Amino acid sequence: MKGRLFAVVGPSGAGKDTLIDAARAARPDLVIARRAITRPASAGGEDFEGVSVFEFTARKVNGGFALDWKAHGLSYGIPAETLAKRDEGFDVLFNGSRAALDAAACRFPEMTVIRVTAPSTVLMERLLARGRETREEIAERISRASYDIPAGLKVIDVVNDGPLAVATARFLAALQPASA
Numbered sequence: 001m002k003g004r005l006f007a008v009v010g011p012s013g014a015g016k017d018t019l020i021d022a023a024r025a026a027r028p029d030l031v032i033a034r035r036a037i038t039r040p041a042s043a044g045g046e047d048f049e050g051v052s053v054f055e056f057t058a059r060k061v062n063g064g065f066a067l068d069w070k071a072h073g074l075s076y077g078i079p080a081e082t083l084a085k086r087d088e089g090f091d092v093l094f095n096g097s098r099a100a101l102d103a104a105a106c107r108f109p110e111m112t113v114i115r116v117t118a119p120s121t122v123l124m125e126r127l128l129a130r131g132r133e134t135r136e137e138i139a140e141r142i143s144r145a146s147y148d149i150p151a152g153l154k155v156i157d158v159v160n161d162g163p164l165a166v167a168t169a170r171f172l173a174a175l176q177p178a179s180a
């Protein structure tokens, strides 16, 4: 049977990468997309493939990405070979963009969206503590508009506004089949 597809979305600082890391530990069977990003590989945070703008464009025009989008002045790509793991029966998860869900929904209408949220005051505190971006960049991230999820997509909300263990349990439950 073909594996399921999960898109994890939510505002910066909501805890997407943190929860995805927890799922990596708890669900070794899950295939988690390693994103190609035009961000210096030294930036830290998630495990991603840092690529030049030229390399990104070359990969994209050659069909190397199942999905791609731009945000924060960067380009992001989900490798096509990762999505192909679904054909071997693996569930696949990717860290996605709310702004790019329309395109994703057209391509993969069967996917499940896991929307991670937290209050904006909490987002700000977390991003300042994380220290990956400047204060100005953080302000820009927080002000990034929220987006409507395309009609018809299955959406599961995971609120991450308290202890991480609580949100992790919610996240792992969201990954379970509806009948489990």
Ligand SMILES: Nc1ncnc2c1ncn2[C@@H]1O[C@H](COP(=O)(O)OP(=O)(O)OP(=O)(O)O)[C@@H](O)[C@H]1O
Binding pocket: 010, 011, 012, 013, 014, 015, 016, 017, 018, 019, 126, 127, 129, 130, 160, 161, 162, 163, 164, 165, 167
């Ligand atoms: N429940 C929590 N309690 C305390 N700190 C948390 C919690 N969840 C996440 N954090 C911290 O908040 C920061 C932001 O989390 P994370 O990087 O996972 O967010 P993100 O949604 O992936 O953000 P971005 O879209 O900017 O990459 C990290 O430093 C992380 O350790």
Ligand SMILES: O=P(O)(O)OC[C@H]1O[C@H](OP(=O)(O)O)[C@H](O)[C@@H]1O
Binding pocket: 009, 010, 011, 012, 071, 072, 076, 095, 096, 097, 098, 099, 100, 144
């Ligand atoms: O605001 P929206 O469109 O939801 O997300 C835009 C981008 O920001 C985040 O990337 P990063 O991990 O912060 O680089 C998301 O994963 C997405 O790629």
